[in-house]
Amino acid sequence: MPPTVNVKSVTSNVGWSVLSKTSTFGLKFVTVPILARILTPEEFGAVAVALTVVQFLAMIGGAGLTSALVIQREEDMETVHSVFWANLAISCLMALGLFIGADFFAALLGAPEAAYLLKVMSFLIPLQLGGDVAYSLLARRMNFSKDAVWSMISESLGAVVAVVLAIFGWGVWALMAQLFASALVRLCGLYAVSHYLPRFVFNPGRVLGLGRFSLGMMGSEVANFITFQSPMVIISRYLGLADAGAYSAANRFASIPNQVVLSAVMGVLFPAFSGMMHDKERRSQALMFSTQVTTVLLAPMMFGIWALAEPAMRVLFGQQWAYAWPVLGLLALSKGILTPCSTFIPYLKGVGHGRALFWSAIIRAIATCVAVAYGAASGSLINAMIWLCIVNAVTLVGYSWAVFRADGTPFLKGLYISSRPMLAALVMALVVRFLLDTWGGMIPNEVLQILVGAAVGGMIYCLLVILLERDLLRKIYTLIKNRRKNSAVDSSE
Known part of the structure; x- marks a missing residue:
């Protein structure tokens, strides 16, 4: 049985996840501008375009099987081993296909000069998918602290390696x-902390049993991937690698707050909401x-970057990126x-609202592609x-309607309450932008x-938060x- 989901377990795991993202935030905050000053927009664009293909194939290769492991009532090791070998076989086939078809994929993306990068990066697919089963075991056990430590180590080491090599x-x-x-x-860290050791056990029936859920997840994940990555491909094809590089560098920096808060929270909330599936009031x-x-937490960061984008781009990325x-x-x-x-x-x-998730993701992906291409x-x-x-x-309006309808929450009420902090952040950003435009020259x-x-x-x-969000603050x-009270009681016992 998965561990009991309660406020203490959720907040503790969110805390660990946010800590892991925050610890790498400072390093990325420094390394991304350093790399941008050393490397050219074309180099950023070439890697970003190639990575888009790798991430897409890695996502399809997983096929949602490891997500299905998270919501299983029992931790059946025969199923776990079967999913591991299925993932490994699929990832190796994906890597081989990308290696052979690198020239085709590069031309399709409008970046034929990145074909050699695709061949090298094809080996990333087994490395990325290889740790999915170990991570799923940690997630279903709500043991994000161990994952957090290795996330900090891996991201920090990768950033340091990149900066050192770029300097040389x-x-x-x-x-x-x-x-x-x-x-x-x-990959090595996940297997060390999950204590998972693959065995030569494979039951096709167990893998197929997860197929219905995993295929639904794969469909929505593909649509979400298209939403997030299609702008890079479209920009590369229409505007060239230089603009793709500018988009990549700006997107890397603008995504840091999401990586700190959102990616950490989402990883914990999936198994947490799964544990509340049959308790409507609690999950609402x-x-x-x-x-x-x-x-x-997120809205003031994002709107703040918008308000300060002009001086921030020059200070952080250098004059070559000022445009x-x-x-x-x-x-x-x-x-x-x-x-x-x-x-x-x-x-x-x-x-378990897979249909709402799927169609929301599909509509959003189509709308994003059409809008950016236009x-x-x-x-x-x-x-x-x-x-x-x-x-x-x-998308904000449409997505909110779909989710609040699935949850049984009145749409206008839910949209107002959930968007109120965002609107406060927008007001703040407009004021800051006005002040800088008017008196920034001083x-x-x-x-x-x-x-x-x-x-x-x-x-x-x-x-504004004190005035508008007093109930939330309480x-x-x-x-x-x-x-704190519960912690004190536990300590006394």
């Missing part, structure tokens, strides 16, 4: 080494609370618009990003502009108070 003139191979170092260290409360908390500051700002804005949707995917996965067809990367913001605003140093803007924005946002205070 390895160029694009510095980014390649980062990917392989992180994947290999994480958990959905709204987790959505509000993640929006309160791309609107891209950074619009990417952050597009991600900020979707912060109220941050818990929707793990919720729909965890409570903007890029005009010959402008900025236009493509503007249309991405527009489609994300529509602060000639761009570093000081960023610091002053962040300080003013932080004060404005804190004031819930958080009560949760912390009860947690």
Whole structure:
């Protein structure tokens, strides 16, 4: 049986996951700008385009089987071993297919010069899929602390390797080494902490038994992947590798807050919501609370990047990237618009609303592709990003309707409560942007502009949250108070 899911277990595991992401945040905050100063936009673009294919094939190779392991009532080792060998066989076939078809895939993406990178990166697929079973065992046991440690180690080591090699003139191979170092260290770490040792046991019936759930998950994951990665492919084909590199560098930086908060929270919420599947009231409360908390944390970061994009791009990335500051700002804005949707995917996965998840993902993927392609067809990367913001605003409404309908929550009420922190962050960002545009010239140093803007924005946002989110703050205070009380009781016993 999976462990009992309660507030203490969820908050503890979220804490560990956020800690792992936060610990690598500082390093990435430094390494991404360093790499951007050393490498060219074309080099960033070549690796980013090639990685898109690798990630897509790795996702299909997993076929959702390991996600099915998480929600199984019993930890049946025959099923676990069978999934491991199925994943390994599929990943090796995917890697072989990519190696042989590298020229075709590179030409399809509009980057034939990246074919040699695809051949090398095909070996990443078994490395990435090889650890999925071990991670699923940790996830179903709600033991994210061990995963957190190895995430910190692998990401940190990969970032250090990339910077060192870039400094010594390895160029694009510095980014390649980062990917392989992180994947290999994480693979070894997951097996060490999960204590999982594969055995030569394979039962096709057990794998097929997970097929219905895994195929549904694969369909929605494919659609989500297209949503997130299609802009890179479209930009590469329409606008070239230089613009693809500018998009990649800006997207890497704008995605850091999501990597710190959202990726950590989503990994924990999936098994947590799964444990609440048959308790409607409890899961509805958990959905709204987790959505509000993640929006309160993420929205000011994303809208803050939008407000400070112009000085931030020059300070962090250097003058050669200064032209791309609107891209950074619009990417952050597009991600900020979707912060109220941050818990929707793990919720729909965890409570078994696969159909709503699938169709929401499909519609969003189609809308994103069409919008970005329309903007890029005009010959402008900025236009493509503007249309991405527009489609994300529509997605916010549509996704909220689908989730709150599945949950039984009144749509307008749910949309208002979940989006209120995002709207407060938008107001804060508009004020900061206005102040910088009007009086920013009085602060000639761009570093000081960023610091002053962040300080003013932080004060404005804190004031708005106190005025608008008092009920949420009381819930958080009560949760912390009860947690300390329970910890004190446990210690005394």
